[in-house]
Amino acid sequence: MQMARPSSRLFARLFARLFARPLLTAWRLAGLLALLALLGIAAGLAAGSEGWSLAWHDDAVLIQAIRAPRSLGALAAGMLLGLAGALAQGLFRNPLADPYLLGSAAGAGLGVVLALAAGGALAGSAAMPPLGWLRELGLVGAAFCGALGGVALTLLLAGGAARPLQLLLCGVVVGVLMGAASDLLLLVSPEALRGRQVFLLGTTGFLGWPALGWLAGALALVLPLACWFGRALDALVLGDASARSLGLRLPALRLLLVGLMALATGTAVSQVGLVGFVGLVAPHLVRRLVPVTHRALLALSAAAGGVLLLAADVAARSLIAPQELPVGVLTALLGGVYLLVLLRRQRGGR
């Protein structure tokens, strides 16, 4: 009973595991996602306003100026969202968590409305001088600052990142409050309605090389850091008390991870708007396919998120060319269908 001898094959797998090299299937998944990303980019370069065209030489200018940065930008934004989603689900140990939980979405929305209102009816009003710099900031800057501001407010209200439930509740409160403020502002400045609607649905249409620079920069900063601290999320799986007993300083670690999540979400949201489902679905997808620890999960979720958003972007452009569908609608469709399939498989027994 005590010394059940494992088979040698099992031992070999254990050895591989313990050397922290993911199992073969995890690498295979990474390879598959990389391949899909490449295919997606190729599709993105071919999907123009006239439909599909492989005449890349003729369209060289369009490809270089429009399609290339847009496809790469969608990939990068999706990676940021997938990573942020995995961070959120790990931090809150809840498979329904998404990166917009801590007030980042509501904050970004409020920032956008403030920026639009500042350029509109309120611009003439002498009562709003501080809003002048909001115009300088532009919509992208306003959304980014708004997202980070929302998370900062949540952290302030919750008194740090020590208690996850408290953090979640404060995030909900901040989201509701900022949403209400945004709605009130829209009553005063209805011309901001159009812009806000566009922001809420998400758009990859105007991603250029500078936008890609911001997205890639954020990714280069957040992804390695998150993976480096990934072990902390593994320890959290055991529960707060057990994680602390393992010698981890949880409040500081959680604060850092929340900060990384906010940075990733804020950057993505400021460039492509509030695209939903990517952050929620990407980690689920990875976990269903391969059981991995958080170091690999974070990286694979990023890859899965990137592929998802890229696919949605290409579909948004090609389905009713030259018209476009809002990319947020497509991620919801793709994500929703995937979740449905997942639920049915679970019901039917694994």
Next chain:
Amino acid sequence: MGRLLMLLVLLAALAAAPLRAQPAATVVGDSGRAVTVVDDRGRAIPVPQPVRRVVALLPSLTEAVCALDACDRLVGVDRFSNWPPQVQALPRLGGLEDTTIERLVALQPDLVLAATSSRALARLEALGLRVLALEPRNLADTRRVLELLAQALGRPGAGERLWARIDQRLSDAAGRVPPALRGQTVYFEVASAPYAAGEASFVGEVLTRLQLGNVVPAAMGPFPQLNPEFVVRAQPGIVMASARGLAEMPARPGWKALAALQAGRSCGFSEAQYDLLVRPGPRLADGAELIASCLARLGGRPK
């Protein structure tokens, strides 16, 4: 029981009317004491004459009432009505979604003019008010609504006369467009996704009257969301957008290639001017003149 019947009739009428093509609101009869008018819901509403107190819940309807010289009869308007200046002193009764019912009823109007998509319709009628649901969406609608309103206000023919004046002004504006720019395609941006106004939209019709083309054909609908590449490929002759949108256009990836932007053949409108252009109302001639003036200014530039 009567209210229930009214609601059922309303529902039946709404169910019977197809979504886009509403039965044309027409004047049905004139019984002397009341003018019966069929509004955009297809309901025949008897309007007892004279109408002294009018509430308008849509900016274009407010402007129409004032253009028909009945501005003094207005007792309340919606939040967004801002022309002519004298309506700004009137009580504000909320927007499209949040009409303040109580305040409205307290004003004791003889006639309420509302949009067909207003949520207050059923409630107002249930309270016994006379409601005309009108929502002009294109030039033909505007003409029809003007005459219908004229009839309802007891001034038959004033609508047609007004339309004749508007029509004349449109033709004059078309004449002011420099010959070099006539027939040029226009890209009219409505929101920055980008959403464009196509030929089928109201502002698209105005552009057509000004003898200008549109990069967005009617088949794509009134306000399609476009692939930005489409605009770059289409190379519109003239670009029109809000001033803010225009300012950020060159920064968009690939849009520097737009010849119209490079040559400065663009018209940027302030928010107030923008309202003028997209509202299907009696001021559409003002909007057309705005465009014509902008084009006249551009007329001197080389292609």
Next chain:
Amino acid sequence: MSALAAGLLQADRLQWSVGGQRVVDQVTLALAPGQWTALVGPNGAGKSSLLALLAGLHRPDAGQVLLAGRPLADWPARQRAQRLAWMSQQGEAEGEIIGVDVVGLGRLPHQGLFGAPTADDMAAVQAAMAETASTPFAARRLSTLSGGERQRMLLSRALAAQSPVLLLDEPTTHLDAPHQRALVRSLLQRARAGAAVLAVMHDLNLALMADRLLVLHHGRLVADGPPDDAALQQRLVAVFDQAFSIAALPGPQGRRWVAVPAL
């Protein structure tokens, strides 16, 4: 393990209140290495709270805990975790993580947050899993394991740390008789190897096999000594409201004490 300082854990007049209620009341004890101590008491006596205080998870209102002579609060978190392993009563762990990774987490204090597993870590994980016979389902996800299998996996996590002090809160939950026996043997083995083992035991028959018994009642330590101490046995029966009596059974290795329910 011999390289690390002797795992001497002392508690000095520990006191802790929660919501106005005194949960741990003036508890003084010392865990010596080489002994397996069982902590028993009725429901709500404060056993889990005492264990959590000893593990440094809560700060006591009064009194202190000393690890190898130093106050617990003075120890850096990681070094404390290398010397002291704690297993919770509530198995909160769940999810898609696989068994061997769970056990691997036990080595976190030695590896650090950023370190990669070494050969020592591997060996410790293998040994821990072998002790609880968890190796057959090491590659399965935690959410697919039964209650007993999960408990053994979590136990392995605590054992993998190979710490001189081992604090376990109700480790026999969900375990069937053979695995309970294996656990007890494992604990005894650890104790003989020099560790100080303290386990909260629900099952009095198993507890009576320990080297030493601590009896807790309303937060107070009412008895502390070997199980064959007659006075301690009397206190034990009294604390449980005479719900059982303690009898001696002759066994191959000498007398064995059992708790016989009194109906």
